[in-house]
Amino acid sequence: MKKIAIVGCGGAGKSTLARQLSEILHLPVIHLDKEFWQPGWKMRTKEEEQKIVEKIATQNEWIIDGNYQDTMPIRFEAADTIIFLDFPTLLCLRRVVKRFFKYRGTTRPDMTEGCPEKLDWEFVSWIIGYRHSYRPIVFKRIEQYGAHCQILIFRKPAQVALFLTDLEKSSSI
Template sequence: MKKIVIVGCGGAGKSTLARQLGEVLHLPVIHLDAQFWKPGWKMISKAEEVVVLNQLTNQSSWIIDGNYNATMGLRFEAADTIIFLDFPVFLCLRRVIKRFITYRGKSRPDMSPGCPEKVDWRFLGWILTYKYLNRPQVLKRISEHLDNRTILIFKQPGQLKKFLNSLAQTNRARVLDQVSR
């Protein structure tokens, strides 16, 4: 696992997982929200997204979190591992509200400076309809990139926690093995 893409509904925990994996695997973490948004919630152009993404995916290792349908295929093509956080909608909503309360009036760590945390009806509607409108598209895109990639789909936070614990133990064992040689 050297090139990892993390996708999922807003509030699923993509950025948190990216940070956790980055610590365990010692890989650089790239938050697409921080790359694609400029201060004042100004989005870069689609052409700029592709340029930025090509520069990022040409690096030897990375963890990239974010959805952005227009660039999902490019990321999936460059990745060796695709992680889909397919969590329940109400869990995602609860996490988004908690995140809003925590970062209200401030930019969160995985966002560009000058983009204070916000929640609007459009974003809430996207979360509420994600399972029916976006999830099928994400699963279709994942199915187009099955060859030579590890695909991990987590439906519950407990599954993800077990995976992270196992990965951390395996990584610690490797480090101890290398040190003892």
């Protein structure tokens, strides 16, 4: 595993998993939220996003976390591993609320400085609609662009924990 793309609903734990994998595998982490958002919650253009991901994808090693379905084809074609955190909606909502209180008034480490943590209806409704609207798109993109690589779909945090434990054991041998 040298090029890992991590996707999943907001609050699923993509950034946390990316950091954990980085510690075990010694790979650089790229948080797309940090790359795509500019201070003041201003989003880059789709063209800028494409160029950023195209440049990152050519690197020899990386862990990229984030959704951004328009750039999934680039990441998935370049990846050797795709990890989909396919967790229940209520779990993701609970984690987002917990994250909000943890980072309220500050910028979390995987976000651009100048984008303090917020919790608004737009984000909550996106999470609520994720399984119905976005999840099928993720599966379609995996099918279209990920046939050449290892696909890991985790539906429970315990599965992720076991995966990390096994990976840590095998990488220390």
